[in-house]
Amino acid sequence: xxxxxLLAANWKMFKTVPAALAFGRELLRRYDADxxxxxxxxxxxxxxxxxxxxxRFAGSPIQIGAQNLDxxxxxxxxxxxxxxxxxxxGAEYVLVGHSERRQHFGEGDELVAAKVQAAxxxxxxxxxCVGETAEEREREETLAVMHRQIxxxxxxxxTYDAIKLTVAYEPVWAIGSGKVPTARDANGVAAAIRxxxxxxxSSEVADSxxxxxxxxxxxxxxxxFAEAPDIDGALVGGASLDVETMVAMMESxxxxxxxxxx
Ligand code: PEP
Numbered sequence: 001x002x003x004x005x006l007l008a009a010n011w012k013m014f015k016t017v018p019a020a021l022a023f024g025r026e027l028l029r030r031y032d033a034d035x036x037x038x039x040x041x042x043x044x045x046x047x048x049x050x051x052x053x054x055x056r057f058a059g060s061p062i063q064i065g066a067q068n069l070d071x072x073x074x075x076x077x078x079x080x081x082x083x084x085x086x087x088x089x090g091a092e093y094v095l096v097g098h099s100e101r102r103q104h105f106g107e108g109d110e111l112v113a114a115k116v117q118a119a120x121x122x123x124x125x126x127x128x129c130v131g132e133t134a135e136e137r138e139r140e141e142t143l144a145v146m147h148r149q150i151x152x153x154x155x156x157x158x159t160y161d162a163i164k165l166t167v168a169y170e171p172v173w174a175i176g177s178g179k180v181p182t183a184r185d186a187n188g189v190a191a192a193i194r195x196x197x198x199x200x201x202s203s204e205v206a207d208s209x210x211x212x213x214x215x216x217x218x219x220x221x222x223x224x225f226a227e228a229p230d231i232d233g234a235l236v237g238g239a240s241l242d243v244e245t246m247v248a249m250m251e252s253x254x255x256x257x258x259x260x261x262x
Pocket of ligand 1 (some may be wrong): 176177239
């Protein structure tokens with residue numbers, strides 16, 4: 001099955017609303033609809049910039065997502081943002097279980113699983129982030145950690161919901177560090193993740209879901225990761241904040257698509 005390549009930009013706690021809009025204006029100016037038709041481009045700005053940026057990208061193929069969601073729909077939950085509110089603000093996707101949420105906000109597997117369910121109920125497509133720490137990698141527990149993090153989410157999902165998932169494999173030690181695994185190693189983990197979907201659901205489901213690599217992706221290395229057979233694109237933090245670098249990564253992916261005949 002041909003899976004479309006996805007470039008997802010996680011802006012974390014960066015960019016004011018005017019800065020996000022200026023980036024959006026420049027990205028649209030540089031966006032070559034024909035050249036980029038083979039890839040999906042998605043921006044995950046702060047929650048504040050969701051609505052204005054979704055307005056800016058209206059009518060363009062660039063999609064918008066949220067970085068996190070809280071449980072529930074509406075209610076007395078000071079400071080919380082539900083999937084429903086994010087969806088109404090223009091989000092189509094949502095990151096769930098990013099390692100910074102797991103590390104700094106104490107999100108565990110159970111809460112991550114509940115958030116995936118909440119995202120689906122709100123008609124958002126979840127991008128489930130998983131990844132091992134440096135210590136877990138040293139102890140050779142990478143695959144066991146993936147199996148646990150993904151198993152916690154999949155056990156409560158129906159097949160028709162499982163196909164709505166995207167998984168981002170992001171080794172914690174690679175995020176923002178400049179260190180990366182080899183594309184071969186990352187592909188091995190992605191293949192194991194796909195296998196888990198096939199065991200839990202079917203090979204059709206496993207073949208259809210997109211698996212991204214994330215962690216210190218740049219214009220220099222994005223192509224190597226995206227060319228790996230089980231990796232369908234990248235979730236990018238730091239390098240996505242600059243429009244030049246973002247366009248350079250899009251260009252790199254497009255050339256890869258062209259050369260593969262896709
Ligand atoms: C991320 O935050 O998802 C990420 C991969 O960050 P960076 O690209 O900066 O390593």
